Amino acid sequence: MKVTIAYIEEPPFGWTEASGIATGADIDLADAVLRTIGVTRIEHRPTSFSELLPGVESGRWDMNVPLFVTRERANRVAFSIPVWGIAxxxxxxxxxxxxxxxxxxxxxxxxxxxxxxxxxxxxxxxxxxxxxxxxxxxxxxxxxxxxxxxxxxxxxxxxxxxxxxxxxxxxxxxxxxxxxHESGMKGKQQKPPPGAFSFNRRNSELIQAVDKALRSYLGSPDHRARMAGFGLTHNEIDPALAG
The missing domain is CATH 3.40.190.10 (Periplasmic binding protein-like II)
Structure with missing residues (x-):
């Protein structure tokens, strides 16, 4: 089983090493989850941000690295459950x-x-x-x-x-x-917006498998340790776990 995932050059979430290998927090999370569901070949496709949604919509690749969930985007693609929350x-x-x-x-x-x-x-x-x-x-x-x-x-x-x-x-x-950014909330803690993987809306089998794996993996010791290597802490992980 092969899955192609698109990413952009945006450390610490994703970037291309000098060797040509894709790495980053979102790439690492995607690889861990996809292997869990039995994917044996993972292809990483670098692209521009403006091409992420059109690319997955048209079937040029299977999924995108996480991006912020909005109503407008949800009308075009299917999102996984949230994987981080970042202000x-x-x-x-x-x-x-x-x-x-x-x-x-x-x-x-x-x-x-x-x-x-x-x-x-x-x-x-x-x-x-x-x-x-x-x-x-x-x-x-x-x-x-x-x-x-x-x-x-x-x-x-x-x-x-x-x-x-x-x-x-x-x-x-x-x-x-x-x-x-200053919150301007006078002491009230505002929940940061969530980010999630996105897919072609017709790819229900992959979406369901990824969501099932994420529910088991997010917040685990292995997940937190991997993300810590890229600078993500409980501040970014826990908002996604809160539902």
């Missing part, structure tokens, strides 16, 4: 020159520009928080958005708080820093 954050130049700690804070500064990957949920979240379209620069790949922050073309790149921490650590604190 947004900004990647900014060290020192955070414009003191950006939320979409609202960025919206209040007409001179602030925000980078977002095409098709990602951060675009809608930013607009809903008052960020205007002329403040937003859309990129196809994460690497291009990061370079834009480094060279000053944009002031912040919006992605997951976890992913931004990993990127900042890899590049070095002298250039970039990750900023977690």
């Amino acid at each position: 947004d954050g900004f990647l900014v130049r060290t020192g955070n020159p414009k003191a950006l700690d939320s979409y609202v804070s960025l919206a209040k500064r007409a001179d602030a520009r925000l980078g977002i990957i095409a098709g990602q949920v951060q675009h809608d979240t930013a607009r809903a928080s008052g960020v205007s379209e002329h403040q937003i620069a859309v990129f196809e790949h994460q690497a291009d958005a990061i370079e834009a922050v480094l060279c000053g073309a944009i002031d912040a790149y919006a992605s997951t708080a976890l992913g931004n921490r990993i990127v900042a650590n890899r590049i070095g604190g002298s250039k970039l820093e990750a900023v977690e």
Whole structure:
């Protein structure tokens, strides 16, 4: 049995090593679960974020690495049960020159520009928080958005708080820093949005098998140990287990 899973270059969730091998937290989780259900051949297909949904819809591959679950996306693809819950954050130049700690804070500064990957949920979240379209620069790949922050073309790149921490650590604190968003909830803890694998809606057999395996595996000692190797902790895992 062979399954092809598409991924994007977005550490710590997925990336391609110099050797050409795909790795990352989402890749590792997918491989562990697929082997559990009897998959003997796993093919990893690199793609762009904007091609994830069209690709699985048209049958170019069998499943996608986890992405945030939204109603619009659920009308196009079938999602597994959630596998993580992760809040947004900004990647900014060290020192955070414009003191950006939320979409609202960025919206209040007409001179602030925000980078977002095409098709990602951060675009809608930013607009809903008052960020205007002329403040937003859309990129196809994460690497291009990061370079834009480094060279000053944009002031912040919006992605997951976890992913931004990993990127900042890899590049070095002298250039970039990750900023977690202020919740604005006055002490109330807001549950982070869930992410899940996605499939062609007609592939019910694979969906059901993956969900069954995930229910047994998520939160297990082996799962937590594997994810810890990529920087995911109970902060990202437990929200998915809460249902």
